[in-house]
Amino acid sequence: MTDRRRINGPPSGTRPPVFAAGADRPAVRPVRQRQPTELRKLFLKTGLIPSASGSAYLEFEPSASLAAARATPTSLIPPSSALKLTCTVHGPKPLPRSAAYSPNLVLTTHVKYAPFAARQRKGHIRDASERDLGVHLETALRGAIIAERWPKSALEITVTILEAEDDRWYGDAPDAHDASWGMMNVLAGCITAASAAIADARIDCLDLVAGGVAAMVYAEEEEEKGGEEPRGRKLMLDTDPAEHRSIGSACVVAYMPARDEITELWLKGDSGGSHEGLIDGAVDAARGAHGVLAEAVREGLSVTN
Amino acid sequence: MSRHRMKTVSYDDDDDYDDYEEDDGYASPDPEEQARLEQCIQDVLSQLRGGEPSVSASREEVTEALWHYYNDVTKSVNYIRGKKAKEVQKQPPKKGTVSSYPLPPSWSSACAVPFSAAEFFRDSPWLNVPEHRKADIIVEPLHPRLGLLGGAPEAGGKVSKLAALAAARKKKESEKVAASPSPVPTPKAEEQKPEEVGDNNNPASAPSRSLLERLSSSHNGRQLKPAEGGLGGLRALGKGSRMGGATAPTKKSSLEKEAEIRAQTKPGSVTQPAKGEEKETAVPQQQDEQQAPVVNMMASPSTFATIIVGDATRPVAAAQSSHLKVQSVDVMDIYGQDLTEAFDFAGPSPDDLVLNAQSSAKGFKSKQPASKSKKVDLTGGMNNLSVEEKVSIKSKNLDVLSEYKKVERKKAASFVVIGHVDAGKSTLMGRLLADLQAVDARTLEKYRREAEKIGKGSFALAWVLDQGSEERARGVTIDIATNKFETDKTAFTIVDAPGHRDFVPNMIAGASQADFAVLVIDASTGNFESGLKGQTKEHALLVRSMGVQKIVVAVNKMDTVEWDRERFEEIEQQISSFLTAAGFQPKNISFIPLSGFHGDNVTRRSEAPQAAWYQGRTLIEELDTSEPFSHALEKPLRMTIADVFRGGVQSPLSISGRIDAGSLQVGDQILIMPSGEKASIRSLEVDSAPADWAVAGQNIVLNLANIDPIHLRSGDVVCSPASPIQNLTSFTTKVLAFEHLMPMLVDIHRGRLHVPGRISRVVATLDKGSGAPVKKRPKIVAPGAVARIVVEMDQAVPLEAPARIVLRAGGNTVAAGLLES
Structure with a gap:
């Protein structure tokens, strides 16, 4: 008779947790080692989930500080995180009988963080930010999909975020109240992955729509090394929010290069009148992601055909 | 008059308009009118130019307008203004590259002019819009607001006159509404003359261009590069074209260098594409460096991704970056301490140790056994609450089987006596018992006297077995009677079964207790034949289907036919052929001519001279030859x-x-x-x-x-309680049909047990020899066929797999068989 009143320990031995005082080694804020216009590399792969009509997996290359921390760990807390997400596309499938007639493809998008995705644990019910991301993603894709080719059909796009971008460095987190900048990177990743998954599902689109992020970053005094903008904002493409102490404004675009069109634009924060530069930066970032996107879609096609 | 009205309402209909002019010949050559017309034209033109916004119109247009408005200058000016504004509105969809998204995708004609937010928003300040640039935006409704147009639908092409009239009036009204609340011209019209719009708010120094111009220029750009197609064109979207005005035209091949260039451009400052020609030159220059950035952006998968994607799909060329190497991070290494040992969960937990020590210190035993003993007491108490007086019987706990083997005993056999009614079954058995001194002579004498008293002297012997008063009064056996007798070798149990057709259930009960059967046949003329039609056959079939292998045919009442050998052989032949057909093996069938009433060939040889031809065994000798029967001793009770x-x-x-x-x-x-x-x-x-x-x-x-x-x-x-028999409400059985079987109501007999039920379905008819299914789901089973059927009962009945059952319906045995599950 096994003891069912308690949660039994593992069959083999383990070690009890050690709560070490880490005060002697203060945590160091990661520093951006990329050029302002240098993007993080992407890994994108389509067709991973056989049960879905289309699917994609996307991850950002870990930033230099994160890679270094992983190689030689000095703390159990990773200094930053790198986006990892999966996207599944189900459909086009017929609308249920009960649904009203629709001459266009009915697009529904769900964005869900895995409970372990962020440093703060996420619940199983979608919260406001997740619903917000879903709406943004839908806007971005609606402009790209040729919806009237699929009347009376539904398309369901589900994005599961396995590892989210940090909103800010975890050391700053307790006393920071500014916007959640990580959401912007997550949205950009969602757009790129969803576009790949839609292409994998063979749904007609105007173009592959790629997401890109740019941000106006307030320069840190000690690390400013002769930038053009004296003691002020600086445009950074593909920002990792953990690497910056203060982000003034950020912008996400969903961009279709072939038509030179923006389907989704999300600008957050105070850019001080330089919106255009911010948008252009985001478009540049999207253009970079588009190259990977096109390559991944082509690779997916060559595998299946 | 009517014609004039016609003209005024269709003033905006260009096609019709020309026709009217030619056909009417209204233009009069009167010089006085000419001069007046010239005056009016000049007025209109000057008003058009001088007004806000300024509109340039040709002379012909003005002449036309004046002619329509009877040389009313103000009306003509308004008309021309409206017309020009409409033209501006109409133009973009004709020429523009910006297509709304329902248009089919044009993959081949990639947009050569890249998007620039700076350019897109150039003329529109984000906040603090100057007052003069603010305007009410009036969106012209797609459909006329209210009212029926009537007539043929517009899509049909041909519009009825009435409908056209109504449409025109409606349009005019809406125009009037649009014109009245906006004294400030619409932005569209404003763009017609950008030079008048002050660029005081625009930080860009370059002269701003109208949307129309930009659209047409981008259209030109597309036309210039039609061959550039597909993804090549897509990649050719150079950043430099946008930054072209500010960046040096020196092109470097690597991404880093390009990134440097991009870094040099100030993000805040809005750069301006200088001229269309420069754009065109920039695009081809970009083409040679398009490949590098695409390849460079590809990352190799992380460890996690490799697990998901699989090793095979990992790009070979991608260099192994440092984060790919799997490190097994030991926490202890990081914190540099080895304070703790691994805890083994196999033993008792520290809590358990403490609790055990506490309880032992208090003198208690461990908690678990204590509660157990309490439980036992409780159930014992419940049992003692029984109202009945509890009788406790002490078992000797014998090993019954070994005891059984130890005992030297005679062979034991039980047989059932079957046959048609009045075949003399009970009398024969009575004779057997009487001759073997199983019944004492005094009792026999008493029966004889009593039988003679009621005038049935011949039934005296039968009364040995027929004990019931009703049985004796009617002279027929009703219920089975068992009796015992012993020979030198064997202890026999007689089961005397009733022969009457009303009591076949009782006969079945008797047959289920028997090891073999004695079939009594009335040899007297007519009675044998009637018996053959009656229960003789049914009983034989029943005992066979109850599992009886051996049968002794006692041809009774041979004295009434003078021990006629031919009669005996005729009966023997008929009965043996029937029994063989019923499934008895010939070696298990034996025939004895005898007389139960007189006792000839029962226990002693017949002394009648007519019976001298029979030299075979007597009945008792035949019974003694029966082999011992094995029983399932080892199985559950x-x-x-x-x-x-x-x-x-x-x-x-x-x-x-x-x-x-x-x-x-x-x-x-x-x-x-x-x-x-x-x-x-x-x-x-x-x-x-x-x-x-x-x-x-x-x-x-x-x-x-x-x-x-x-x-x-x-x-x-x-x-036995250890292995109880199951109560079934439904079972499958393999039966031999005696009558037609179909889904119907039947009685299920098994020994003493008989319950009503029904054949719910016939699964298949089976081959008699092999038992293989011949026909699936037959509607009816013919007599003599073997079938597998499902029987359902209303009440649960204890039945077990190898049980022999008999199905009867309407007083007839319809089938007998073996229960399968």
């Missing part, structure tokens, strides 16, 4: 209750029956099914002698205790 009765003061509740399988002994707990009640054996009798144990094959009487009589009925099954 099964006994069908034949009778429930009150045995006496000492044994207030007794049951009798024959043990089908297993063994029992005094003190055993037994389970009665279907009631599911338990009883214990107070004492038992084997063959009317007290015994401590009994085994399968023995006819026993059990005196029970600790059970209410209402739980006991004849036909119930006694079994």
